[in-house]
């Protein structure tokens with residue numbers, strides 16, 4: 001046995017030197033293994049010490065539940081679902097034909113009104129003869145009298161033509177309105193894309209008054225109807 005291979009630190013056993021290093025190497029390998037465990041399938045499943053940095057999955061997915069009284073304006077879930085978001089300031093009910101022209105006007109209105117009036121809900125826009133017939137029919141079913149309708153529509157002659165066939169139903173009314181349109185006459189400004197109806201539900205008198213004022217400031221004319229604010233003449237005033 002040569003003295004050169006004797007341990008340089010006499011009294012310290014070789015295993016005592018190698019033991020901590022082997023342990024470090026083992027821990028390093030473990031850490032490496034643990035680090036890549038999510039990406040690489042472990043070759044041999046080894047029991048890990050108690051996890052120090054993996055919280056229970058439940059606490060990750062647990063989110064605060066929305067308070068049930070967040071929406072408190074009487075809007076039902078069905079109404080929310082039927083109202084596709086079109087703009088931050090106004091929404092149109094599903095199936096309502098809002099043309100780019102009307103949308104531009106609504107954007108302008110939305111930019112003017114106070115936050116408590118938002119969003120503005122559009123319940124009617126441009127109407128085909130069929131949509132116009134449906135609107136009239138709905139008004140009649142809701143109990144509106146021909147006299148009340150005459151107060152709303154400016155063309156008494158055109159309205160009389162439609163009301164004359166009201167008993168025959170929406171299709172007959174649609175035909176009359178289509179014939180009027182063919183000869184260049186419109187019972188309603190909705191039919192020439194110059195009117196929108198804005199929901200007035202959940203608006204206080206004061207809020208409705210402000211909405212009317214904003215519409216009129218844009219040069220529009222307004223009529224407060226049984227369940228909406230009718231707004232026509234959708235041409236913004238030329239700026240001075």
Ligand SMILES: [Zn+2]
Nearest residue numbers: 195196197230
């Ligand atoms: Zn209207």
